[in-house]
Amino acid sequence: MISCEDLTVTLPGASGPVHILDKVRFSVDKGEFVSVLGTSGSGKTTLLRVLGGLQPATGGRVSCDGAGISGPPDGVVTVFQDYTHSLLPWRTVRRNVALGIEKLPKSEREGRVDDALAMVGLSERGDEYPWRLSGGMQQRVQIARALAMRPRVLLMDEPFGALDAMTKAALQDQLQQVQELTGTTVVFVTHDVEEAVYLSDRLVVLRGSPANIGLSLDVPLPRPRDQVVTKERADYLELRHEVYEALGHRVGPWSKT
Amino acid sequence: MVKNLNWVGAAVFALGLGLWELLVRTGVLTFSYLPPPSDVAVGLGQLLGSGELSGALGHTLLAAVSGWALAGLIGVAAGSVLGLVRPVWTYSMASLEALRALPIVAFVPVAVLLFGFSVQTEISVAFYAALWPILLNTVNGMGTEARLVETGRVLRLSRAATLWKIRLPAATATIVVGLRLGLSTSLVLTLVAEMVGNPAGLGFLLVSKGQALQPGQMFAAVFVIGVTGIVLNAVVLGLARLVFRGQLAAAGEA
Numbered sequence: 062m063i064s065c066e067d068l069t070v071t072l073p074g075a076s077g078p079v080h081i082l083d084k085v086r087f088s089v090d091k092g093e094f095v096s097v098l099g100t101s102g103s104g105k106t107t108l109l110r111v112l113g114g115l116q117p118a119t120g121g122r123v124s125c126d127g128a129g130i131s132g133p134p135d136g137v138v139t140v141f142q143d144y145t146h147s148l149l150p151w152r153t154v155r156r157n158v159a160l161g162i163e164k165l166p167k168s169e170r171e172g173r174v175d176d177a178l179a180m181v182g183l184s185e186r187g188d189e190y191p192w193r194l195s196g197g198m199q200q201r202v203q204i205a206r207a208l209a210m211r212p213r214v215l216l217m218d219e220p221f222g223a224l225d226a227m228t229k230a231a232l233q234d235q236l237q238q239v240q241e242l243t244g245t246t247v248v249f250v251t252h253d254v255e256e257a258v259y260l261s262d263r264l265v266v267l268r269g270s271p272a273n274i275g276l277s278l279d280v281p282l283p284r285p286r287d288q289v290v291t292k293e294r295a296d297y298l299e300l301r302h303e304v305y306e307a308l309g310h311r312v313g314p315w316s317k318t
Numbered sequence: 319m320v321k322n323l324n325w326v327g328a329a330v331f332a333l334g335l336g337l338w339e340l341l342v343r344t345g346v347l348t349f350s351y352l353p354p355p356s357d358v359a360v361g362l363g364q365l366l367g368s369g370e371l372s373g374a375l376g377h378t379l380l381a382a383v384s385g386w387a388l389a390g391l392i393g394v395a396a397g398s399v400l401g402l403v404r405p406v407w408t409y410s411m412a413s414l415e416a417l418r419a420l421p422i423v424a425f426v427p428v429a430v431l432l433f434g435f436s437v438q439t440e441i442s443v444a445f446y447a448a449l450w451p452i453l454l455n456t457v458n459g460m461g462t463e464a465r466l467v468e469t470g471r472v473l474r475l476s477r478a479a480t481l482w483k484i485r486l487p488a489a490t491a492t493i494v495v496g497l498r499l500g501l502s503t504s505l506v507l508t509l510v511a512e513m514v515g516n517p518a519g520l521g522f523l524l525v526s527k528g529q530a531l532q533p534g535q536m537f538a539a540v541f542v543i544g545v546t547g548i549v550l551n552a553v554v555l556g557l558a559r560l561v562f563r564g565q566l567a568a569a570g571e572a
Contacts, residue, residue: 113472135474143465146465147466149469151565151568160473161473163483190564
């Protein structure tokens, strides 16, 4: 579906070019939920921006369904972390969700908006302005806007990073449901280990500077997953442990090296 | 409307008028030609009765508003191009800054020389006066937040659609500020052009009543000019709120 081979990205920095990604080899299959984990500044957002066609690769090959990526590919939609700056404050929720599909005939457009709002549980709030809603609802509007495009691939850049723990859990479960319903492929960037293990079919850890893929791990936890039951499973805890280790965590902050 | 009226402020205003009346009537203020407010009211009645006022007001409004409307069209279009196309900005901004620094009043005699004692002089001066705030506010407004423009790319909007659906609406609140500033300077400069150029409209009415030693009527003209400015601003703001409800609400202006 989406793949990159030997992807290298160098960005201009204050003191010369900064080498962000080095020969990253990464691919996502149709319908898969893959998380990209890494500490802050590890290049995970850059990787997502390259996949979304928002940032050109310096070297290597990036493709979506076999075609090289230069600009946002058809059927691939990015959801940003900062919902406040991604929604148009002068448009109501409905009109924000319709933004990408306004070329469609009215009946189809309105139908898609209804479906997308229903999927994120905002059917009642369509006529309000987004800045009247809570942060979690605003992020759901952005997700609904992406869903209205009927994407094959959703690229999500720390979408729940700015939300409180309870809202985050609710949105994680909603995203699971949406993915089960639509079969959309998801690439999910996060720095939250629990979130990555809980949501993914597979996760990769970016490590080093310039970054490379340090760990690629299948997550064979049964679905549907549950915030309490799944997180008490022994295999969940083992996977979580393994990811923390890959991220360089040592057991106990006071333990001797 | 009545609920929002600032009663205390209105009372102070009325008190000021009363004091003015009192000081003139009791001879404390002894200018030869300072009328008390009651004389100004009488003057206003005379101007209304003779039909002079409506003719002059209509003339001034026509000149100021048509110059301003033209400036709105050209200012928003040119400002968009300047704000969006970097090379155009680089080549023209130095000249524009230099022209803008020139006090607009200095342009009035130039317009008189070019267009004679005609309404064209007034319109061109009103146009020139309104052009700057509209143009520069549009240029500023075009500095759309990067994330919004990126949102347009992600949703596969064309360049034209991004301009129409994202950049222009994002700039609307700023452009409306430019339009309001432009309208008030348009009115001022139209009046100046009527005083020193084309002998017509409220500006000429004001000067001619002064020269005819009719202080009541002259002050009435001043009063009408003040009210005109307030009304024009309110009309533009009201229209903008009607047409661009969402944009102004988002900017906290509705």
